[in-house]
Amino acid sequence: MSTVPDYAPESKTAQDRKGAPLPTPTPAPGPKLRATNVNFFYGTFQALYDISLDMQEHLVTALIGPSGCGKSTFLRNLNRINDTVRNSRMEGKILLDNEDVREVDVTNLRRRVGMVFQRPNPFPKSIFENIAYGLKINGMAKRSEMRDKVERSLRRAALWDEVKDKLHESAYALSGGQQQRLCIARALAVNPEVLLLDEPCSALDPVSTAKIEELMLQLRSSCTVAIVTHNMQQAARVSDVTAFLLEGKLIECRPTAQLFTNPADPRTEAYITGRFG
Amino acid sequence: MERHFEQEFQDLQQRLLWMGSLSERAVHKAVHAVLEADEALAEAVLEEEPAINELQIEMDDRITRLLALQQPMAADLRLLIGASRINSDIERIGDQAVNIAQSATRILRHPQVKPYVDLPRMSGLAENMVRDSLNALVKRDVDLANSVMRQDDEVDRLRDQMFRELLTYMMENSAVVFPAFELVLVAKNLERIGDHATNIAEDVIYIVVGRDVRHPALDRR
Numbered sequence: 063m064s065t066v067p068d069y070a071p072e073s074k075t076a077q078d079r080k081g082a083p084l085p086t087p088t089p090a091p092g093p094k095l096r097a098t099n100v101n102f103f104y105g106t107f108q109a110l111y112d113i114s115l116d117m118q119e120h121l122v123t124a125l126i127g128p129s130g131c132g133k134s135t136f137l138r139n140l141n142r143i144n145d146t147v148r149n150s151r152m153e154g155k156i157l158l159d160n161e162d163v164r165e166v167d168v169t170n171l172r173r174r175v176g177m178v179f180q181r182p183n184p185f186p187k188s189i190f191e192n193i194a195y196g197l198k199i200n201g202m203a204k205r206s207e208m209r210d211k212v213e214r215s216l217r218r219a220a221l222w223d224e225v226k227d228k229l230h231e232s233a234y235a236l237s238g239g240q241q242q243r244l245c246i247a248r249a250l251a252v253n254p255e256v257l258l259l260d261e262p263c264s265a266l267d268p269v270s271t272a273k274i275e276e277l278m279l280q281l282r283s284s285c286t287v288a289i290v291t292h293n294m295q296q297a298a299r300v301s302d303v304t305a306f307l308l309e310g311k312l313i314e315c316r317p318t319a320q321l322f323t324n325p326a327d328p329r330t331e332a333y334i335t336g337r338f339g
Numbered sequence: 340m341e342r343h344f345e346q347e348f349q350d351l352q353q354r355l356l357w358m359g360s361l362s363e364r365a366v367h368k369a370v371h372a373v374l375e376a377d378e379a380l381a382e383a384v385l386e387e388e389p390a391i392n393e394l395q396i397e398m399d400d401r402i403t404r405l406l407a408l409q410q411p412m413a414a415d416l417r418l419l420i421g422a423s424r425i426n427s428d429i430e431r432i433g434d435q436a437v438n439i440a441q442s443a444t445r446i447l448r449h450p451q452v453k454p455y456v457d458l459p460r461m462s463g464l465a466e467n468m469v470r471d472s473l474n475a476l477v478k479r480d481v482d483l484a485n486s487v488m489r490q491d492d493e494v495d496r497l498r499d500q501m502f503r504e505l506l507t508y509m510m511e512n513s514a515v516v517f518p519a520f521e522l523v524l525v526a527k528n529l530e531r532i533g534d535h536a537t538n539i540a541e542d543v544i545y546i547v548v549g550r551d552v553r554h555p556a557l558d559r560r
Contacts, residue, residue, distance in 0.1 A: 295410055322412050324549030334412040336342055 100154035124301035141175035176254035182241035184233035219247035239270025365436035372443035384440035391433035468536035487540035494533035
């Protein structure tokens, strides 16, 4: 008589599996964005020193560090917004899906790598037009589809319910938090692969901040997100990976939970515990 | 730059150490109530225990307030988490001391079962573990914390030895069952005190280097 009870799960010994096809190993995906030995100069002033940093797809990477440490400068190199700064110069390489961002058409690059700034900067147009604008110039929606696409972007930015009855009013009539979410919705409308957020919540109240943080967590499924923030609790709440910059150098980049509970570098420790300087 | 809250962290640690010294003293008195047949010592333990309980509540309040208001990170965060665990362990040590004191009052109603040889050794070791674990906290001394963890094996060995010996006394003479059984409880409580000191030592290692050394058999990444 068998001693194995009926309810015991089927044995899964190597013998039983013989002949079954082996699962094909999936190659580890490369990083969505890879910065290699990036130096950056404003005229003669060197703002970034030899920064190498990978940003993995579908993760939120937070950049933290004291004012003037170069975190925004680094972020602005990723979609070449810094190209517009006179006398600036970048050395090293930044790859988006293994392609040098300097070899990508800049308009196309900025569609793929969207950006939201510290101060909300809606266009002086209606709420609807703010979202529709990017779709129109990119030829991404027919007239008949426009309304649906606008609605979807506003929904993704958790703004739809608040503005659905006043889509044709001026975007300036919205509160600061709503304007910021409108800017995020505008960035999302053109389906960016990467979203760069430069202090997106610094001018917002806790309720708007919470909404944007929720949004960032949801965006992970469709986007790769990089956020610059002075708010360490925010970095801790929303990011998967945190990079600490100091005086233009990357000091440490680790999984967020590790960095905030047990940082490797004493300078990181001093900064995040508020004993810096 | 020294921050204002560092003084609060210092105060927190000082209160924790004070609470630890009260518990350690309670253990000492409770065991010596048995060894010296001194019931007054046992009563003193029962009288002093509420002070330890009050400190536990105070510590919890302080830790909760610091977590909420300072939102600490890194070493500061680990100190508060560790202090919270140590707080529970110290309070439990106080409870074990009370258990021993209660056993003592019952033991003293009977003639002494046997000469006490292992009991003072065991209590000396357990008290030493408590003291060393708290010293390790003060000095942020990982080596000292590790030595506390090693001493626990000896305490466990002494407990087994006392159990065996007391069992033979009880089998030989049923008249001693009552006090001998209470002595078994005393040994059990001392062994638990060693476990709490071990927990404190593990928390000290977490506070100092951020490594969780509890349950080494678990595979952690």
